[in-house]
Amino acid sequence: MSHALRSLLDLLDLERIEQDIFRGRSRPSLVPRVFGGQVAAQALVAAGRTVPEDRHAHSLHSYFLRPGDPGAPIVYTVDRIRDGRSFTTRRVVAVQHGQPIFHLSASFQTHEEGLDHQAPMPSAPDPETLPAGEELLPRYADVFDGPQVLEWLLEARAAVDLRYVDEPPFATAGTVREPRSQVWFRTNGKLDEYAADPLLHVVLATYVSDMTLLDSILLAHGRGGWGVGDVVGASLDHAMWFHRPFRADEWLLYDQESPSAYGGRGLGQARIYTQDGRLAISVIQEGVVRVPR
Template sequence: MNETLARLLDLLDLEPIERDIYRGKSQPSVIPRVFGGQVAAQALVAACRTVEADRLPHSLHSYFLRPGDPGAPIVYNVDRIRDGRSFATRRVVAVQHGQPIFHLSASFQTAEEGLSHQEPMPDAPDPETLPTAAEMLPQYEDRFVHPSVSERLLDVRRAIDLRYVAEPPFATVGSPREPRSQVWFRTTGALTGVHDDPVVHLCLATYVSDMTLLDSVLLAHGRGGWTVGDVVGASLDHAMWFHRPFRADEWLLYDTDSPTTQSGRGLARGQIWTRSGELAVSVIQEGVVRVPRSR
């Protein structure tokens, strides 16, 4: 396991402060706020810590309330809303500087058998045929709004191997195309020992789910996003449904699209598929997507 992946896993290992209260650290950021996927993943970790081990989350619904401060710890307060025979519900509020910055509700279920169906997995090339971040990102460095953007993106990819099926938004600025994006992703090392826990795999997928979800919105308008400075964006809400078991250290296909953009907001939908063709996770998010005002 490389150092960057170890740091990411350490980020998800929250410090218990009191019963149902946890504290988390943040990663350095090139933007003046905490990455939304980090807050969502940490909040889910906090919720999972208060539920019996045989119950895993099957859904979460969350709102981003305020920008998080990357230089300060985040305190996660968990409310045990309900513990039923098969389901449990938790509410988590993330707090910084005395104010809530994020709110999450998660539902948990004891595993059981039932009816099962799914739609077919979309076509995509094998991940091994696609360029790595180290091969792709340097050629676009001159387009990024800040010199450290490429370095930061590469650092994240040392923990998460993320490979675009087609060119990303920052590579096609000014050329609108179909509002759909696909990426393959997995951790850059095997999850073993204490890290080989279903909760860890679920929370890592939650972390990654916020990385490229709004790409499809940007593609529809030929915009490159915050990396090139032609769009001001931020996550507003985020919902996930966990359907089937998966491993975050094995290749997963993240297929996203955008049905609409309006009023400074864009809606994006995503599905995460295992390489064997099982629908593992569904995701929906609405985010702020604003064109900066010209001076």
């Protein structure tokens, strides 16, 4: 296991300060807000720690209310909305400086047999043939807003091996492309000691899901992205459905597209497949997408 992955796991290991109240911390950040994927992942950890072990997360719906302060702890309060025979529902509010910054509702279910079908996995190259982030990102060091942005991106993504199938938005700024993108991802290290902890794998996928989903919006307009300075963006809401078991330390294909952008907002939707073709997760996110004047 890489040092970066161990640090991420420590970040997601919340401190319990009361029965249904947890405290999390953040990493120092180049931007003055907490990464949205971190808040969503930590909130799901808080919810999951109040649920019986035989119930697994099958969906989450969340809203980003205020930018998080990277320099302050985040307090997560869990409301036990319902404990049914098959389903458990939890609501989590993340608070900083006395104000809510994030709201999440999550549902958990006992295992059941049932109908089974899925959309087929799209074609994609073998992830092992694609450059890893530490190889790809430095190629475009000159397009970022200063060397500190590249250093921050490399550090922020060190725990995850994320590989673009096609050139990312920052590599082709000025060129309008189809609003579709694909990335392969997995943790930068094996999680064998956590094989019996399905919640952790779901939490890690939640963390990664906020990294690239809105990129397809940028491609449709030839914009370079968040580290280039030609677009200002932030997540507004985020929803995920976990369909089938998966491991976050094995390759997952994140197939993303944007059906719409309008009114200063853009929508991204995606499906996440295991390498052997099983549809594991569906994701939808809307974000603020503004062009600086």
